[in-house]
Amino acid sequence: MRQAALRAGSRSEKMQRLIDIVQEAEENERKVLVFSYFRDVLDAVAAHLPGKVFGPLTGAVPAATRQDMVDEFSRASHGAALVSQIVAGGVGLNIQAASVVVICEPQLKPTTEWQAIGRSHRMGQLESVQVHRLLSEVGVDQRLVEILARKNELFAEFARVSATADSAPEAFDITDAELAREIVAAERERLLSGG
Structure with a gap:
């Protein structure tokens, strides 16, 4: 459900918005880093x-080749885009050449997004970094965002004051299975109610 909108290609509003973002980046002499969980x-x-367009940079790409891809992207002219799996490009790479980051769908763990955004926020970044999250107004994206917002509120109320939260914020991420159950239940309710 999370990947359906972009897999529709040019018929997708998300894809059209992504194309607009890349064109705006070229006009503003910026480069774009596009993240998705899905190959x-x-x-x-x-x-x-x-x-x-460089990539896709995926977990199947050897580490040395990943770095070569990032180096090539860094040398490219403005308007270039590097597409990457969020779990492959979100850890271990510094991609300061990109000053526009696009996350194609909400992630199940907020720390996954934070790490991915951090790839272009490293020392040496000379521009402000714009972050875009492509969200559909109906369907699973909205439900996922609502559930994550509720979890974030609970986190803010109870965990932020603990010493453990300060030392390991990822320790409070909810499990993928728990989140998936909540999303499916919310989607069923929405679909069965005709909303």
Whole structure:
């Protein structure tokens, strides 16, 4: 459900918005880093984006090749886009050449997004970093955002004051299975109620 919108290609409002973001980045002499959890989404994005597209950078790409891809992207002219799986490009790479970050779908763990955004926020970044999250107004994206917001409120109320939260914020992430159950239940309720 989380990948359906972008896999629809040029018929997708999310894809159209992503193309607009890349075109705006080129006009503003910026480069774009596009993250998705899903390989099929990355393939669709790479096929539809204008200009020079690097990747997809995935977990299957060897570490040395990943760095070569990042280096090539860094040397490219403005308007270039690097598409990456969020779990592959979100850890261990510094991509200061990108000053626009796009997250194609909400992630199940907020720390996954934070790490990915951090790739372009490293020392050496000379520009402000713009972060865009592509969200659908109906369906699973909205439900996921609502559930994560509720979890974040609970986290803020109870865990932020603890010493453990200060030392390991990821320790309070909810499990993927728990979140998936809540999302499916919310979607069922929405669909059965005709909303």
